[in-house]
Amino acid sequence: QSVPTPKYRSSYDYIVLGGGTSGLVVANRLSEDPTISVAVVEAGDSVLHNYNVSQIANWFVNLGTSVDWAYAIQPQTATFNRTLTYDQGKALAGTSAINGGTYVRADRPQIDAWEHLGNTGWSWDSLSPYYVKSEHFQVPGPELAAKGAEYEASIHGYNGPLRVGWSNYTIGGDVHELVNQTWQNLGIPYNQDQSTGNLHGFSVFPSTADTRFEVRADAARSYYWPIAERENLDVYVNTVAEKLVWADDGGDDCERHVLTANGVQVRPVRGGEAFQLKADREIIISLGTLKSPVLLEQSGIGNPAILSHHNVSVKLPLLTVGENLQDQTLTQVVASARTNYSGYPPFVTYTTAADLFGKNLTAVTSHVTSSIPAYASAIAAQSNNALSQETVEHQLNIQADLIFNHSTPLGESLAFPSAGAIFTVEWNLLPFSRGSVHMSSTNASSTPLINPNFFMEGIDFDAMSQTALVNLDRKFLQTPPLGLFVDAITAPNSTTVPEDAGVEEWLPYLKSIYSPNSHPIGTCAMMARELGGVVSPELVVYGTKNVRVVDASVLPFQIDGHLTSTLYAVAERASDLIKDRHRHHGDGHGHGHGHEAS
Numbered sequence: 397q398s399v400p401t402p403k404y405r406s407s408y409d410y411i412v413l414g415g416g417t418s419g420l421v422v423a424n425r426l427s428e429d430p431t432i433s434v435a436v437v438e439a440g441d442s443v444l445h446n447y448n449v450s451q452i453a454n455w456f457v458n459l460g461t462s463v464d465w466a467y468a469i470q471p472q473t474a475t476f477n478r479t480l481t482y483d484q485g486k487a488l489a490g491t492s493a494i495n496g497g498t499y500v501r502a503d504r505p506q507i508d509a510w511e512h513l514g515n516t517g518w519s520w521d522s523l524s525p526y527y528v529k530s531e532h533f534q535v536p537g538p539e540l541a542a543k544g545a546e547y548e549a550s551i552h553g554y555n556g557p558l559r560v561g562w563s564n565y566t567i568g569g570d571v572h573e574l575v576n577q578t579w580q581n582l583g584i585p586y587n588q589d590q591s592t593g594n595l596h597g598f599s600v601f602p603s604t605a606d607t608r609f610e611v612r613a614d615a616a617r618s619y620y621w622p623i624a625e626r627e628n629l630d631v632y633v634n635t636v637a638e639k640l641v642w643a644d645d646g647g648d649d650c651e652r653h654v655l656t657a658n659g660v661q662v663r664p665v666r667g668g669e670a671f672q673l674k675a676d677r678e679i680i681i682s683l684g685t686l687k688s689p690v691l692l693e694q695s696g697i698g699n700p701a702i703l704s705h706h707n708v709s710v711k712l713p714l715l716t717v718g719e720n721l722q723d724q725t726l727t728q729v730v731a732s733a734r735t736n737y738s739g740y741p742p743f744v745t746y747t748t749a750a751d752l753f754g755k756n757l758t759a760v761t762s763h764v765t766s767s768i769p770a771y772a773s774a775i776a777a778q779s780n781n782a783l784s785q786e787t788v789e790h791q792l793n794i795q796a797d798l799i800f801n802h803s804t805p806l807g808e809s810l811a812f813p814s815a816g817a818i819f820t821v822e823w824n825l826l827p828f829s830r831g832s833v834h835m836s837s838t839n840a841s842s843t844p845l846i847n848p849n850f851f852m853e854g855i856d857f858d859a860m861s862q863t864a865l866v867n868l869d870r871k872f873l874q875t876p877p878l879g880l881f882v883d884a885i886t887a888p889n890s891t892t893v894p895e896d897a898g899v900e901e902w903l904p905y906l907k908s909i910y911s912p913n914s915h916p917i918g919t920c921a922m923m924a925r926e927l928g929g930v931v932s933p934e935l936v937v938y939g940t941k942n943v944r945v946v947d948a949s950v951l952p953f954q955i956d957g958h959l960t961s962t963l964y965a966v967a968e969r970a971s972d973l974i975k976d977r978h979r980h981h982g983d984g985h986g987h988g989h990g991h992e993a994s
């Protein structure tokens with residue numbers, strides 16, 4: 397099966413830029429109506445027949461190959477100027493083609509917090525039906541149940557496009573019970589199903605996989621291939637979106653009025669001239685956190701200082717485009733062990749600030765709370781005041797409230813018991829550091845300037861959280877019953893980092909070994925405009941009439957669950973918002989219909 401050749405219509409109702417995780421949801425839902433025409437523009441190719449993509453356990457084999465953008469990250473000044481790589485999928489399916497496939501939803505209070513950022517209508521209760529709508533939960537049989545596949549039946553969806561379930565390769569025997577018991581001996585509870593809106597504790601997680609054939613359920617298999625033959629849907633693969641084309645191009649007085657896009661300039665990757673696709677209704681940008689803000693900049697929307705540096709004429713000044721980048725830092729602790737396990741261990745543990753800081757919690761809470769003005773000042777300064785200290789402070793206060801007053805988990809640990817070794821991988825879920833991504837040139841294929849500011853100077857809480865996590869995971873590896881199989885912790889051993897070491901002793905090691913967690917978000921944040929938002933609660937770019945962003949870049953805060961479950965739900969809800977707008981405003985053809993976001 398291959399992607400049908402596009403019909404090159406003279407115009408489309410909607411154009412979706414980026415055929416990735418979120419973009420394909422929107423394209424599917426909008427093209428449900430056969431009278432509506434939809435185009436998708438995707439730089440990558442189909443990966444339907446790529447064996448390494450379809451085998452979810454092989455996910456790491458794809459990193460650095462032609463299906464990975466593998467963006468170079470700017471040297472990280474707080475961590476020895478290390479140069480790191482951002483893996484992001486370059487394929488019809490986007491990053492869902494190369495990810496680890498873990499399916500875990502967000503924590504209820506953190507979705508509810510979106511409303512405190514001016515996002516009326518977004519809450520756990522309004523998003524939940526869309527988690528359900530997207531999902532096709534595959535009920536595990538007795539064999540998988542014996543390996544720990546437990547779930548809460550009432551919260552799952554059974555008729556959606558996205559297959560979710562446990563693999564037959566899940567590690568066998570009672571290993572999950574050993575891991576569970578070990579966490580319980582450390583006071584961490586068992587959580588039967590982490591997708592209920594409460595993540596705290598240990599669980600055996602499901603994956604985005606079609607368990608009938610043991611293949612990855614990526615966005616294309618779920619949302620595109622079943623509808624690939626729709627006459628009203630054209631998918632342009634191997635085609636780069638270069639910039640938006642504005643209806644009123646040529647007008648310079650853009651501060652006063654609301655912009656309308658009527659098309660996009662695209663270029664075939666394999667040679668050939670750039671050409672334009674026209675949109676009658678809307679353009680939906682779904683290029684991912686590291687590209688959506690860059691396309692806006694290349695189209696004249698962004699910080700005038702950055703745009704003029706690249707000789708891009710400013711269509712709309714919006715200082716915060718590309719700011720607010722948030723990601724987590726991933727580290728690991730390794731032990732040699734007398735074990736002979738094989739199979740995939742889907743073991744995840746979410747820990748709260750109370751679990752991590754124990755008797756120091758009160759002191760840590762008051763330290764962080766009183767440090768927030770200083771954190772906000774450091775973040776505003778690194779953004780060259782594109783972000784204001786006051787608005788950042790507001791956001792960080794909400795984040796601290798989630799961590800300390802709502803017990804939203806702060807740490808995630810994966811446990812990998814295998815043959816001869818047991819290791820843990822862990823990340824601080826809610827870092828306070830903020831970075832940015834901006835255009836590096838007007839060439840849409842060039843690597844953007846990506847700076848996540850990992851372990852940012854002036855923000856000590858990120859190091860404190862990561863340290864508490866590695867100390868906890870070291871303890872886990874030495875606690876019975878699992879710890880009885882461990883010979884020694886080998887990386888780092890106690891000479892490199894002593895037992896129960898503090899931040900100062902851990903930090904040089906952590907900074908030298910961490911990697912990005914590949915969960916970048918926030919660069920086109922959905923927030924009130926006065927708080928520094930880029931898109932409105934309807935996901936429309938402020939100051940435009942018909943340009944939306946739907947992908948991980950709109951998430952205003954990190955979420956605890958793995959991103960795709962929530963991105964599918966957000967894209968499902970976004971699709972309804974788009975349909976509703978045009979249902980309420982007639983056909984919307986031509987310009988001037990609908991709400992503007994200003």
Ligand SMILES: Cc1cc2nc3c(=O)[nH]c(=O)nc-3n(C[C@H](O)[C@H](O)[C@H](O)COP(=O)(O)OP(=O)(O)OC[C@H]3O[C@@H](n4cnc5c(N)ncnc54)[C@H](O)[C@@H]3O)c2cc1C
Nearest residue numbers: 414416417418439490491495496497498637684948958960
């Ligand atoms: C290695 C790795 C492991 C991960 N593991 C998990 C996991 O286990 N569970 C989980 O839930 N999440 C995981 N994630 C995160 C998750 O997969 C992503 O956050 C999510 O898929 C992002 O979706 P998106 O819609 O924002 O963007 P994407 O899915 O990345 O889609 C963006 C699309 O735009 C295309 N594009 C970019 N620029 C252009 C252009 N100029 N013109 C045309 N097309 C363009 C890209 O090729 C891509 O197809 C992982 C991520 C990585 C990298």
